[in-house]
Amino acid sequence: MSDAGCDELVFYTAPMSRGRIVRWMLEEVGAPYRTEILGFGPPMKGAAYRAVNPLGKVPALRHGETAVTETAAICAYLADAFPQAGLAPPPGSRARGPYYRWLFFAAGPVEAAVTNRTLNVAVPDDPRLRGMVGYGSLPEVLDALEGAVTGIDYLAGGQFSAADVYVGSHLAWGMAFGTLEKRPAFEAYTARLLARPAAVRARAIDDRLLAEQGQG
Numbered sequence: 001m002s003d004a005g006c007d008e009l010v011f012y013t014a015p016m017s018r019g020r021i022v023r024w025m026l027e028e029v030g031a032p033y034r035t036e037i038l039g040f041g042p043p044m045k046g047a048a049y050r051a052v053n054p055l056g057k058v059p060a061l062r063h064g065e066t067a068v069t070e071t072a073a074i075c076a077y078l079a080d081a082f083p084q085a086g087l088a089p090p091p092g093s094r095a096r097g098p099y100y101r102w103l104f105f106a107a108g109p110v111e112a113a114v115t116n117r118t119l120n121v122a123v124p125d126d127p128r129l130r131g132m133v134g135y136g137s138l139p140e141v142l143d144a145l146e147g148a149v150t151g152i153d154y155l156a157g158g159q160f161s162a163a164d165v166y167v168g169s170h171l172a173w174g175m176a177f178g179t180l181e182k183r184p185a186f187e188a189y190t191a192r193l194l195a196r197p198a199a200v201r202a203r204a205i206d207d208r209l210l211a212e213q214g215q216g
């Protein structure tokens with residue numbers, strides 16, 4: 001995108017939210033950005049912020065006049081808006097397939113399966129109803145993800161990308177809070193990713209914000 005360097009990046013977030021994923025992505029991109037911290041409840045539901053995200057949730061990103069919501073979409077957008085950061089395989093390349101596949105696998109099946117498990121939402125045994133559940137079952141989702149991260153450094157053609165930011169964040173968060181089981185392949189993969197300088201910087205920023213809010 002030719003205007004990537006011209007329009008201000010504004011990042012709407014709360015320090016204990018999915019915004020931590022976008023913060024990491026922004027630190028990987030390396031472009032200047034301004035952070036708007038929003039409190040949960042009324043601050044996120046006001047008319048001004050709903051003009052950015054009608055759902056009144058964080059994270060969200062404004063790039064000039066363009067507003068982007070949904071964490072996976074923000075990560076994908078930033079990778080394409082700032083190609084110089086090298087956070088997405090070139091369009092049309094073979095690596096673009098696994099890049100899209102695992103980025104949206106985490107946004108779809110992983111997110112849905114983990115949320116249902118956490119909320120004790122049981123999938124009925126009736127095969128006719130089970131067919132409506134796109135992810136199948138949580139064990140199937142985790143097995144597929146384990147296969148994806150086993151024996152590789154990164155998900156898309158051996159190069160770190162936005163897919164690793166998003167998938168790695170889900171795995172790290174889930175294992176830390178007990179919503180995903182710890183598996184050696186998951187631990188090895190996330191340990192490598194979380195040691196990246198941009199990931200370390202992002203965590204430090206949000207942890208400091210939490211401490212300032214008295215939540216740390």
